[in-house]
Amino acid sequence: MTNPYRRISRVTMLLFGGIIFLSTFSDSRAESRWYDQALVEKGKSLFLQNCASCHGLDASGTADWKKTDANGNFPPPPLNGTGHAWHHSISVFKTTIRQGGIRLGGTMPPFEAILNDSDMDAIISFFQSKWSDEIYEGWERRYPSTETQSMAPAEESNSQPDTQAAEMTALLKQRLGGQNISPPVESPIDGIYYVSFGTKFGYLIEDGRYLLMGNLIDLKNGINLTERELGKAVVTELGKVALSDRIIYPAFGEEKAILSVFTDTSCPYCQKMHLELPKLQEAGISVHYLPYPRGSTQGPGYQSLRQVWCAKDRANAMTIAKRNRGKASAKLPAGDCPGADMVDRGYQIGNKVGVTGTPSLFKSNGEKIIGYVPYKDLIPRVVGNL
Ligand code: HEC
The missing domain is CATH 1.10.760.10 (Cytochrome c-like domain)
Structure with a gap:
């Protein structure tokens, strides 16, 4: 019979998914x-x-x-x-x-x-x-x-x-x-390779004769290796974004964690989360905002995100734009400065790391938290040890 299975059990790992x-x-x-x-x-x-x-x-x-x-x-x-x-x-x-x-x-x-x-x-x-x-x-x-x-x-x-x-x-x-x-x-x-497509992983077994889709789990150490690999890819991708391209709300006092958040001014749950940022900052979490215009350049928040990224005080501009529910605001500069290109890039980066809606949150190990989570539940997930 085929030997990959023997090898798998030897190292106490399991592959879940469908064999092709x-x-x-x-x-x-x-x-x-x-x-x-x-x-x-x-x-x-x-x-x-x-x-x-x-x-x-x-x-x-x-x-x-x-x-x-x-x-x-x-x-x-x-x-x-x-x-x-x-x-x-x-x-x-x-x-x-x-x-x-x-x-x-x-x-x-x-x-x-x-x-x-x-x-x-x-x-x-x-x-x-x-x-x-x-x-x-x-x-x-x-x-x-x-x-x-x-x-x-x-x-x-x-x-x-x-x-x-x-x-x-x-x-x-x-x-x-x-x-x-x-x-x-x-x-x-041994003998198992992985390939990634988009944010999915597949494993090639026996020199590519079989493809297995699913999660590779190290049962001995209790680690989902697939998620960990995906997380690494996310960390690499987010690591390429300069600090000056993000809007940073630093932790009050000692920084315990960084949370990257893809956000859109026009998204109601992003607006809601924005009001809770001080709670996260108090808990030692620095929030790094990245723009993700839902619907890309045609999206309802696209222009206002550009305005925000052109403002001198972006953190404050974000508050104004979110209060304005993502509609272009006369209080903000026009969104035609070079810095506003970050809005387009943010959209591309978001797509690369698997963002499909806003807000999308990423812990510094690359783990994704999808959607709005009330700050009381969110804080332990971000500052707790994994
Ligand atoms: C409804 C249209 C359709 C029919 C009917 C169909 N195919 Fe295909 N075939 C495709 C498409 C489209 C692809 C490209 C992969 C895909 O989209 O699934 C493909 C891919 C292939 C490939 C891979 C080619 C490569 O270069 O990798 C082979 C081989 C193949 N078809 C053989 C067949 C044979 C033999 C039949 C009849 C028994 C058949 N197909 C019937 C649409 C069809």
């Missing part, structure tokens, strides 16, 4: 190409029935297949060798056909209830028959004998981890519609 199964394959070796003409014929009719409506009659896909449409979805790519498909092993093809792309954020439907294994062999042989010899040979070099590869002990299959992980990343990229996917990074567990 990316490998079961047995290939038959052939002299030139692995299929014969009869299989291609069978594949052709199955392809026309099931795939051609999207991928085209001759598997040529959509011309502009690398560009997402208005909904951020990728169009059906070519399978005829002109696209990226030849980077995939047969097992990856089968997984794609079986499961489709919907579960990974794409739009291709699953065919597992419609096509059996030999149907899929036939279909794959059909679109591979469109491949030039050059493409086919490149693919064959990449996957010389997938069968022996999948039976090989983990140590030996380590020879290709980078290609495999890179391939996985490419596949994920295509399926996840252009989201920002990190290169694979080693996790604390």
Whole structure:
């Protein structure tokens, strides 16, 4: 059986989530190409029935297949060798056909209830028959004998981890519609890598053969490693924001903690929280405001946030703007100074760290607290030890 599980239990860690199964394959070796003409014929009719409506009659896909449409979805790519498909092993093809792309954020439907294994062999042989010899040979070099590869002990299959992980990343990229996917990074567990896309983490197991989505928890030490990694990414991102770009309400007396708050002048709960800032300051919490205009440049608070970031006394301007419920105020300067660009940047930074609404609060370890929390409940969460 597969050994990742053995390893996991050895280090007392658990991975929660869904396994996306990316490998079961047995290939038959052939002299030139692995299929014969009869299989291609069978594949052709199955392809026309099931795939051609999207991928085209001759598997040529959509011309502009690398560009997402208005909904951020990728169009059906070519399978005829002109696209990226030849980077995939047969097992990856089968997984794609079986499961489709919907579960990974794409739009291709699953065919597992419609096509059996030999149907899929036939279909794959059909679109591979469109491949030039050059493409086919490149693919064959990449996957010389997938069968022996999948039976090989983990140590030996380590020879290709980078290609495999890179391939996985490419596949994920295509399926996840252009989201920002990190290169694979080693996790604390042998042979397991993690990749992040946006603010989600996934774990690649066995050189990228499996992808596991969910939380990695160190039971021995009681730490959610996924959350900790996410927190680190947030800390790095927030650390890039200069102090002069934030509006800081310093702790009264000794500073026990810093709380970063993405805020919008037009948001009622931000206005409510603003009135409670002195309570937080009294408790030793320095509050660092970052602008997050809900609705971006079209948002109701956008102009007034710009006004605030142009004011000499921003802390006071924020109070005025929030009292004015985010409407542009004659009491404040126009929002056209260079400093106001921070409002646009704040929006981008917020999106990077997973802000979807305001207020969004981040402790200095990167832990996120979503939404308004009354100061009495908030203080212990921020100054308490984790
Ligand atoms: C409703 C449209 C639709 C149908 C039907 C469809 N596909 Fe797809 N296919 C897509 C889209 C769109 C993608 C890109 C990933 C995504 O969005 O899910 C894709 C991706 C793929 C990929 C990955 C290609 C690569 O370069 O990584 C393969 C392989 C594939 N399809 C094969 C098939 C086969 C075989 C069939 C028929 C059994 C089929 N598709 C039916 C829309 C479709």
